[in-house]
Amino acid sequence: MSGSILIVAEHLRMEIADTTYEMLGIGRKIADALKIPLYAALFGKDISSLTSHFGAADSVLVLDQLQLEMPSPDVVANLLNTLVQQKDISIVLVAGTNVSIGIGPKLSFRSHLPFLNFCRNIQVVDGKVAFTSQLFGGKILSDICFPGNRGIVSIYPGSFPVDQGKSEKIPAAEVLDFATEETKVSFKQFIEPVAGDIDITKQDVLVSVGRGIENADNIAMAEELAQLLGGTVCASRPVVDQGWLPMSRQVGKSGMTVKPRLYLSLGISGAPEHVEGMQRAGLIISVNKDPNAPIFDVSHYGVCADLFDILPALIEQIKTHAEEKQLT
């Protein structure tokens, strides 16, 4: 079979994103199944030292230029379009992250290859690459193949194992000499995370509230439970967007990735953007009214009920327990 696979490496401040390794791992699998080469495109400023991390690829295509510090998706898509033609690339994998958003559609526009978003699984069956994408916040999955096995895929972070993309091998590196076009979008500066009152990434116990908490006043109940458990309250995006909790408490794609011993979710449906930030917690217990809420897919224990019925009972239970403990 002709063609080759290209993964678009994502990195930020000299740190390679986990999704990059996910793409390397799954990219390696597809390339081996189809017996075609796997390339990694590494664009940036002063990034040549990162090439050694791409051992899973047959070759890493490096472009290290001053103008490529935080390049706009236009610039990246133009470079990739040249590569697609020069290297006979059939499948391009890009990260489905905030950092890489826009690259896929823009490469699709330039190359006329179709673009597939939200990909969670890839299999090769009888020489055909079959993709599964999630739709509607993870409520529906969709099986799709590209016409002629050629297209661009955005990989949903957390869909593939990171370890499989790591390799001790020293990859062949090819230094590209493409000219980078001028861009109208200029990067000005990083804005550091607002120092939060509490660092939720360091908590053992998190009580997390979602849209189901209904209003700001109800958060007090979750606070009470969190305090009884020696933890703190965090939230999914809608709660922070409403201004009910500060951004430092947001778990998920744009917010924090947390790994507490206990993650107790209340009224969170489990949109993939949220799950991305909490799926590696030690024990996940979720309360939601909707029996089909995707949060139950990543939880160890689930309670299908109104959180306003469960929460007071739970507070009472933990309180009683603490009192009994004091008596003994």
Place this chain on the structure above:
Amino acid sequence: MDMFVFLKMVPDVVEELVIGKDGKSLDTESMRMKLNDPDEHALEEAVILKEKYGGKITVAALEAPEVDEVLYTALAKGADRAAKFVGDWTRVQPHAVAKVFSFFLSSGGQQLTPETLILLGAQAIDDLEGEVAPYLADILGLPYVGVVTAVRLDESKEKALVIKEFAGGLRGEFELPMPAVLGVLSAEKPPRYVPIAKVRSVMKSAWIETLEVAPPEAAMRLSIDRLFVPQVGGRAEMLEGSPEEVAAKVAELLIERALIRK
């Protein structure tokens, strides 16, 4: 400022989504539509910008159930003009949607000037073939930034300074000349609430322009082999009983794992 906000209706995922008989599309009969969340924020950001810098806001959307109410609500929030594209758009994917929006922007005496800012939601839950904003920017040849959470103008008022979210609370500031296209994830403030009474009174005094645009030829490039519902509850063990019983079971689990002391 001359702002355009393109609004998109998506299925409300609070309702159960039913897969149609063909196994490849959703059953639209049972679907309830709502405004895509980030689009509501794009509108809010436009209203904030109008309050700050003046100007006007045009909102436009593809025809869909409940869209009139969404457009009237936008007018009640501060938009000056509302338009909808009539037709059946159920299977039309973002690159084709972007084409429709670009027809609108290049017709009817509309001019893209250094005062023009085009705002869309950063992403929608049904954007299978990508986001609308980057496609629209490419068709129009305009600069684009996605996942935007704040916008202001520089002193010349011809450049936008925008904040883009990365991850872990880290953000970046970008500058781009207008006209420009932004994919907004969230506005600086929560979307404002307008009382129904205000929407009703707008319905009496304002109207929605209807526009006819032929759907682009390639509405969808990919063909879906099948849609299916993921196996939910595959991992979670469900705890059942009265609230008190459930609470007792949860407490037991916490004791077992030494999360509360016995």
